[in-house]
Amino acid sequence: MADPPALGVRDEGDLGRREAELREARRANLAAMRARGADPFAETRYDVTAHAADLVRRYAGLAHDAAEPPPDAVAIAGRLAAVRKMGKGAIFADVWDRTGRIQIYVRKDALGDEPFALFDLLDLGDIVGLTGTMFRSKTGELTLRATSFTVLAKSLVPLPDKWHGLHDVEKRYRRRYVDLITSDHVREIFLVRAKIVAEMRRFCDERDFIECETPTMLHVAGGAAARPFRTHHNALDIDLDLRIATELNLKRLIVGGLERVYEIGRIFRNEGIDTTHNPEFTMLELYAAYWSVHEMMEFNEELFAHLVQAVKGSYELSYGDKLLSFARPFKRIAYFDALARWGDLDRATLLDPAGAQRVLTGLQLPPSQTHGQALDKIFERIVEPHLVDPTFVYDYPVLISPLAKRKQGDPDLVDRYELFGANVELSNAFTELNDPADQRARFEAQIAERKRGNDEIPPPDWDFVQALEYGMPPTAGIGIGVDRLVMLLTNQQSIREVILFPLQRPIG
């Protein structure tokens, strides 16, 4: 078996001469530090007692030339940036930590000759720890006057331009660590992402939902229509699929009596990459026994209003040139009412396969393989452009909702809604099908579809039918694409901007 490809640069012979020189200069400084008995890579820990942003808050009232300088010593640690040397005896510089930037002031007469000489060996990007007291400089900037410092790690590679940072999108994704070092707004996106996920989790936990972890490796990946990734287990000598949804296993847990379950999980779909698709992405799926889609809609509305409030501090948010309000209640419109309102299309025509194809032709759209696909295309063209503010579209036709329960008294429709905002789908929810006979019939139909060559239809999961045969209470379920939600809340136009390490082709 061939070795997997190695990644990155191993041999500096591959580097340009300029970069090799810059690296060499840094290695020389490392050697000089070691010669002075200060080995950065020998350090194992540092007592950090303060962070940049906290100091700015704590000493907001500190004045320049304060009569009584604050006596308490603080210790900070971070990456050295923007060194400003003032002659042979004083240096200003910035230190970046997790919370932001703080200025430091290093004087030879305060620090001592030997430590000052060591400080002179530092390069931009080195990790340092400093102790000292705070003062406000002549120009009004809060500054740490250093009384001691330690080199905690040496940076052996030149950093990007301090002002412009890293702009090359390819390099930003391939070396996200550099992107994070130099770009505050990139770091901010991922802090917001973490907050969104944490708030989601808290919101669900508070409502007695149980967080569950279902397998990512499955014998049969089901619960959605998508091509899976395949992998192999050596000891068992079996091929496995990576999951394309958490749906079927979470519903097994509903059968098992857990009643309220959710998973915030990584999903893998073997499909193309564009601004809204990454092969691995994160979904929140949540199931509530004894709820119908109506309770789920309430839950959905509260959750989104809460998340927007938590992130933005209000219910308003702008996405690109659009302005959205997540103040409750959200707008609501029935599926066929929307098509009638914006497309002057009537239900009878759309529910007729030939009629739907005629509408497609009238819109100058290419013919679709199936009736359901035709409806999706029509909806996308006619309705989605109007859905800027969060809007629940409800009462979907059954023919595009294979896992949803039929609406009582109207068997062409199902108890399902999708939430749209900024013209894209934000969530999808329905009352779950729990009739095992109906589920079996729908799987049988999918076998036929699969035989016709649609390889996005998963093979049937008969054990899931068996689970339903044990009895699943009436249940509502919802799926929320976390990455797309983060895009909305951080005003990003590409999913790769909200994924730390988006998939890239290997180099060479």
Added chain:
RNA sequence: GCACCGCUAGCUCAAUGGUAGAGCAGUUGACUCUUAAUCAAUUGGUUGUAGGUUCAAGUCCUACGCGGUGCACCA
């Protein structure tokens, strides 16, 4: 899959087919309250890769690689 755009110094960017430049970073020097510090000097290039056209290619042509965007496909 198709189309378009991009790839030049460590980083950010220039360069009517005619000697590849600048700012930052680096190096040397000056300055003990600067903040994109400032001032002086200075090093640094296989222009993504491989071909082709031309007296001459960063620039034009072809193929390929990587990235981005749009369309198609797809939830």
